[in-house]
Amino acid sequence: MYRTEPEGGPDAKIMDIAINSEQLYGELEKLASFTDAPPPAVTRVVFSKTDLAARAYIKELCIAANLVIREDAIGNLFARWPGSAPGLPAIGTGSHTDAIPHAGLYDGTVGVLGGIEAIRALQRGGYEPRRSIELVMFTSEEPTRFGIGCLGSRLLSGSLALERALALADSDGRSLDQVRTAAGFTGALDNVVLPGGYYDTFLELHVEQGPVLEQRNIPVGVVAAIAAPASLRVWIEGEGGHAGAVLMPQRRDALLAAAEIALAVESAAKSTGVIDTVATTGVCDVFPGAVNSIPSRVKLEIDVRDIDLARRDIVLRAIDRAIDEAAERRGVQVRKEVLNADPPAQSSRRAVDTLTQSCEALGIPSLPMVSRAYHDSLFMSRITDVAMLFVRCRAGISHRPDEYASPEDIAIGTMVLAHALAQLSRT
Ligand SMILES: [Zn+2]
Numbered sequence: 001m002y003r004t005e006p007e008g009g010p011d012a013k014i015m016d017i018a019i020n021s022e023q024l025y026g027e028l029e030k031l032a033s034f035t036d037a038p039p040p041a042v043t044r045v046v047f048s049k050t051d052l053a054a055r056a057y058i059k060e061l062c063i064a065a066n067l068v069i070r071e072d073a074i075g076n077l078f079a080r081w082p083g084s085a086p087g088l089p090a091i092g093t094g095s096h097t098d099a100i101p102h103a104g105l106y107d108g109t110v111g112v113l114g115g116i117e118a119i120r121a122l123q124r125g126g127y128e129p130r131r132s133i134e135l136v137m138f139t140s141e142e143p144t145r146f147g148i149g150c151l152g153s154r155l156l157s158g159s160l161a162l163e164r165a166l167a168l169a170d171s172d173g174r175s176l177d178q179v180r181t182a183a184g185f186t187g188a189l190d191n192v193v194l195p196g197g198y199y200d201t202f203l204e205l206h207v208e209q210g211p212v213l214e215q216r217n218i219p220v221g222v223v224a225a226i227a228a229p230a231s232l233r234v235w236i237e238g239e240g241g242h243a244g245a246v247l248m249p250q251r252r253d254a255l256l257a258a259a260e261i262a263l264a265v266e267s268a269a270k271s272t273g274v275i276d277t278v279a280t281t282g283v284c285d286v287f288p289g290a291v292n293s294i295p296s297r298v299k300l301e302i303d304v305r306d307i308d309l310a311r312r313d314i315v316l317r318a319i320d321r322a323i324d325e326a327a328e329r330r331g332v333q334v335r336k337e338v339l340n341a342d343p344p345a346q347s348s349r350r351a352v353d354t355l356t357q358s359c360e361a362l363g364i365p366s367l368p369m370v371s372r373a374y375h376d377s378l379f380m381s382r383i384t385d386v387a388m389l390f391v392r393c394r395a396g397i398s399h400r401p402d403e404y405a406s407p408e409d410i411a412i413g414t415m416v417l418a419h420a421l422a423q424l425s426r427t
Helices: 021-032 049-064 109-124 151-156 162-167 176-182 212-216 254-270 309-330 349-362 376-380 407-425
Strands: 042-044 068-071 077-081 090-096 099-103 133-138 199-207 220-226 228-237 278-287 297-306 333-341 366-371 385-391
Touching: 021 049, 021 109, 021 407, 042 049, 049 068, 049 077, 049 109, 049 133, 077 109, 090 109, 090 376, 090 407, 109 133, 109 199, 109 407, 133 151, 151 376, 162 176, 199 349, 199 376, 199 407, 212 220, 212 366, 220 349, 220 376, 220 407, 228 254, 228 309, 254 278, 254 297, 254 309, 297 309, 309 333, 349 366, 349 385, 349 407, 366 385, 376 385, 385 407
Parallel strands: 090 133, 090 199, 199 385, 220 366
Antiparallel strands: 042 099, 068 077, 077 133, 220 385, 228 297, 228 333, 278 297
């Protein structure tokens, strides 16, 4: 048990927060057992059988904590601890439980299970919230299946047009609508948008996925801004043929054009001279994919991020030009699609101050920081005050089976979250 020192005065009830670290860690491990990859790797793609089983497990935990459950038409899960003034805008917290192929145990899950434990800790401490506290598990924070990240939070914040959502399909050609309906989420998608003033504040607990906290030897970080992500998909159409029969001067090899583009993506990111600019070509699907056949078609997916929107967009334009130049040189056709190009998000001063003060009240050192990964909070910031709390992780490793955060640090993050939820829900 991680517990605070109860103090006298009006805060006495709030300050008695004990985190059951053993139970929380056991739940994280149990959730990781819902995987389509051999453990310790975790693969949990949205609306797969495994994802649905994991969701059922989360719902069980919420029900056991006496939370009132609701699911929307895209599968976002809301689990509410009603306050004594249930009409007031609620305090939200949560994250995601979907996991990219061969990921680890902590990304997203710490914010969902930590959120549940924070609520249980407040309940055990006898705290009674005035505003309702609501846990959210967002659908498909990862872009694995539909090529777009933060699907659930984009839709509930009104950040994704319905026509665009309805046009999304997975790599098997199944539309988002077919897939979500088959998974049991059948309501109208236009009801997913939350009404104005639904939340007062939203806090997201998440592993850092970077090395800063470990390097500074600080257990938690309070996030002041989230970097602006963008992603592109590029289809390259060349000409296939027999790898022996077609001579080199006649070739229009789609993969070689793709290779030039991937290198241009790297140079575009480096050209800013700023460490905050990053760009990655993470998907390269080659057709037909046979050793004795010239690649005729390639699909690339490119991810570009920066905390500065203008600089991020300069890089996007440089990549755009490089794609056209490579196509010209290689005699291939290209088609480009911007999957998303979102502005960065600022945390709210009030939410950041609350988290920082909770750290101080609990005697926990914290570091103000910037998130280079994007999170559901990026979209939540469009409808409510947000801030994130990062938990130190080992060597900054994430999206890999060897991702790791210690039970102690997770408990510390959960305790700070519980304290902040209590502060925010009292008023
Ligand atoms: Zn995440």
